Amino acid sequence: MGRIADRFAQLRGRGERALIPFLTAGDPNLPTTEALVLAMAEAGADLIEVGVPFSDPSAEGPTIQRSSERALRSGTTLRGVLKLIQNLRPKVEQPLVLMGYANVFLAMGERNFAAAAKEVGVDGVITVDLPPEEGQLFFDSLIESGIDPILLASPTTPESRMEMLVERARGFLYYVSLTGVTGARKEMAAGLEEAVSKIREISGIPVCVGFGISTPEQVAEVGRFADGAVVWSALVDLIEAAETPGPAVISVSEFVAKLKGALR
Amino acid sequence: MKVAEIPGHFGEYGGRYVPEVLIAALQELEEAYPKISQSGEFRAELDGLLATYAGRPTALTFARRMTDDLGGAKIYLKREDLAHTGAHKINNVVGQCLLARYMGKRRVIAETGAGQHGVATATACALLDLECEVYMGEEDIERQALNVFRMELLGARVNPVSSGSKTLKDAINEAMRDWATNIRNTYYCIGSVMGPHPYPTIVRDFQRVIGIEARQQMLDVEGRLPDVLIACVGGGSNAMGLFHPFIEDEGVQMIGVEAAGEGLESGRHGAALSAGSSGVLHGMRSLVLSDDDGQIFEAHSVSAGLDYPGVGPEHAYLRDSGRATYETADDESALDSFVYLSRMEGIIPALESAHAVAYARTIAPGLARDAIVLINLSGRGDKDAPQVRDLLAARKSGSH
Numbered sequence: 093m094g095r096i097a098d099r100f101a102q103l104r105g106r107g108e109r110a111l112i113p114f115l116t117a118g119d120p121n122l123p124t125t126e127a128l129v130l131a132m133a134e135a136g137a138d139l140i141e142v143g144v145p146f147s148d149p150s151a152e153g154p155t156i157q158r159s160s161e162r163a164l165r166s167g168t169t170l171r172g173v174l175k176l177i178q179n180l181r182p183k184v185e186q187p188l189v190l191m192g193y194a195n196v197f198l199a200m201g202e203r204n205f206a207a208a209a210k211e212v213g214v215d216g217v218i219t220v221d222l223p224p225e226e227g228q229l230f231f232d233s234l235i236e237s238g239i240d241p242i243l244l245a246s247p248t249t250p251e252s253r254m255e256m257l258v259e260r261a262r263g264f265l266y267y268v269s270l271t272g273v274t275g276a277r278k279e280m281a282a283g284l285e286e287a288v289s290k291i292r293e294i295s296g297i298p299v300c301v302g303f304g305i306s307t308p309e310q311v312a313e314v315g316r317f318a319d320g321a322v323v324w325s326a327l328v329d330l331i332e333a334a335e336t337p338g339p340a341v342i343s344v345s346e347f348v349a350k351l352k353g354a355l356r
Numbered sequence: 357m358k359v360a361e362i363p364g365h366f367g368e369y370g371g372r373y374v375p376e377v378l379i380a381a382l383q384e385l386e387e388a389y390p391k392i393s394q395s396g397e398f399r400a401e402l403d404g405l406l407a408t409y410a411g412r413p414t415a416l417t418f419a420r421r422m423t424d425d426l427g428g429a430k431i432y433l434k435r436e437d438l439a440h441t442g443a444h445k446i447n448n449v450v451g452q453c454l455l456a457r458y459m460g461k462r463r464v465i466a467e468t469g470a471g472q473h474g475v476a477t478a479t480a481c482a483l484l485d486l487e488c489e490v491y492m493g494e495e496d497i498e499r500q501a502l503n504v505f506r507m508e509l510l511g512a513r514v515n516p517v518s519s520g521s522k523t524l525k526d527a528i529n530e531a532m533r534d535w536a537t538n539i540r541n542t543y544y545c546i547g548s549v550m551g552p553h554p555y556p557t558i559v560r561d562f563q564r565v566i567g568i569e570a571r572q573q574m575l576d577v578e579g580r581l582p583d584v585l586i587a588c589v590g591g592g593s594n595a596m597g598l599f600h601p602f603i604e605d606e607g608v609q610m611i612g613v614e615a616a617g618e619g620l621e622s623g624r625h626g627a628a629l630s631a632g633s634s635g636v637l638h639g640m641r642s643l644v645l646s647d648d649d650g651q652i653f654e655a656h657s658v659s660a661g662l663d664y665p666g667v668g669p670e671h672a673y674l675r676d677s678g679r680a681t682y683e684t685a686d687d688e689s690a691l692d693s694f695v696y697l698s699r700m701e702g703i704i705p706a707l708e709s710a711h712a713v714a715y716a717r718t719i720a721p722g723l724a725r726d727a728i729v730l731i732n733l734s735g736r737g738d739k740d741a742p743q744v745r746d747l748l749a750a751r752k753s754g755s756h
């Protein structure tokens with residue numbers, strides 16, 4: 093079993109839900125990201141997602157767009173992010189998942205990327221704009237390297253397609269809570285619980301919910317029916333608000349502890 | 357269960373590289389498009405609009421003075437500059453906006469660079485009584501203030517895009533974000549033969565009218581097909597519209613002309629077919645301008661319509677198969693040909709089209725006198741007149 097499956101099995105055993113904080117690697121620079129990940133691991137994160145910045149993030153709202161721009165300005169590349177994972181791996185027991193856009197991963201070549209990711213200890217990869225139909229070689233390469241290709245599903249996904257997705261997904265299924273882009277929202281999307289329980293009827297794969305989740309209350313709400321909650325933009329807001337890395341690490345760490353508290 | 361392969365691939369290119377939330381809408385479009393577009397009712401309505409509104413068929417003009425001046429092949433111009441709104445863009449938007457109406461979508465969004473596709477979309481939406489919102493980079497809004505006014509005059513809302521390089525590629529990203537958010541009631545009217553399947557096919561089909569007309573017109577006038585077709589390539593829609601009906605005519609050579617900008621070696625250009633690599637951008641796999649780390653470059657060209665770091669996937673396929681070839685013309689030669697065609701034929705070409713004219717001028721003198729070259733004059737140059745005036749003035753003062 094991979095590190096991700098292990099983690100969900102442990103959590104289920106304890107009756108807990110997963111808190112999955114998400115950061116853009118290199119925002120504002122890679123050493124800060126390293127400090128932030130270590131702090132989040134300490135503060136109660138169950139899995140950690142690391143975003144690889146892309147010049148054209150067409151699924152992201154303004155917060156993540158700015159975050160990606162800052163990361164690119166600081167010179168962040170996929171190779172740099174892999175190096176970051178290599179540094180973190182011996183210090184972090186939680187699964188580490190990369191999320192990014194197809195052009196960045198494919199620029200390295202499917203097999204080269206899978207081999208390099210395995211080498212540094214990546215546990216899962218989410219590709220925003222690579223549906224299974226287009227990504228067969230990429231997904232096969234990851235699976236051969238023991239890395240979970242994590243798939244996304246959305247409220248517009250038809251039922252027949254959902255069956256295909258849960259069959260192909262590894263690790264967990266990332267359910268996008270709303271039709272739209274990333275970014276904090278005041279209200280949770282309607283029909284979310286029903287959508288997640290429908291997925292549960294057809295598959296035992298853990299289902300985690302992301303997009304628009306930004307408060308402990310929303311995390312607690314998601315925790316009632318899903319296996320985990322992904323929080324990204326709200327963390328980026330904290331990093332953006334802090335003028336220097338020191339205070340950013342403190343506020344992110346406190347916030348992650350609060351979010352995890354809502355899931356215990 | 358086996359994953360079905362997605363149709364809409366051109367060799368290794370094309371496909372549907374989009375976030376999951378867009379998949380269902382693309383499937384809906386893929387199903388609706390052939391049904392609607394092949395219905396007699398839709399065809400009749402579209403043909404009627406093209407004839408009585410868009411000004412089709414457009415003329416085929418023999419460029420007598422240019423032919424004499426170059427001293428080689430006979431040169432003909434397919435006059436898309438005479439279509440309503442001054443470019444071939446209208447063929448596509450009338451088709452797509454009518455399709456939107458048949459699909460019951462009352463809200464249309466579009467991206468625009470210089471504003472040509474935005475103006476065309478706003479025009480078709482006014483005609484067909486559809487709500488229209490256009491995404492445009494902040495940089496472009498500043499450079500093309502007049503087109504912003506034209507869109508607003510036509511009843512469209514222009515939304516400034518401040519992310520990334522604040523140009524066309526970012527406007528496309530923003531339009532995709534809007535579409536993901538408002539997917540249930542909104543139709544995304546893409547401006548060229550690019551984007552996720554089925555867009556490259558839909559836009560090509562609506563632009564094929566250029567080649568279908570030109571082919572018949574050549575047969576009527578010369579009794580035979582041309583030897584060479586030349587068209588500029590930004591996203592590639594005017595070129596694909598001209599080329600596609602000639603693909604099976606093996607004796608007809610097809611040449612697309614990309615923007616070399618300040619020169620291919622300068623890195624400041626828009627030549628994805630000539631200098632790009634296989635990658636994924638804006639929902640398609642195609643040739644794109646991207647660095648070794650997979651980040652997309654900004655494109656550069658004196659003509660805003662060629663200022664795009666990708667290209668339609670079917671062109672990438674035609675390039676690899678050898679059926680079409682792709683060349684470049686730089687900013688200076690396009691500017692020269694803008695003036696040249698104005699003086700020679702009394703036709704002010706769009707700066708985009710001037711790239712095709714520039715390349716034709718390099719090969720026509722070397723061709724036999726009975727050879728025929730057909731240039732797609734994709735648009736008129738009125739929109740570019742203020743910019744060209746400034747560039748020519750700068751050139752003059754620079755040479756002192």
Ligand SMILES: Cc1ncc(COP(=O)(O)O)c(C=O)c1O
Pocket residue numbers: 443444445470472473547548549588589590591592593594595660661662706708709734735736
């Ligand atoms: C007159 C004209 N020609 C050509 C183009 C380039 O687009 P395409 O390559 O899709 O024909 C544009 C785009 O704005 C245009 O306005």
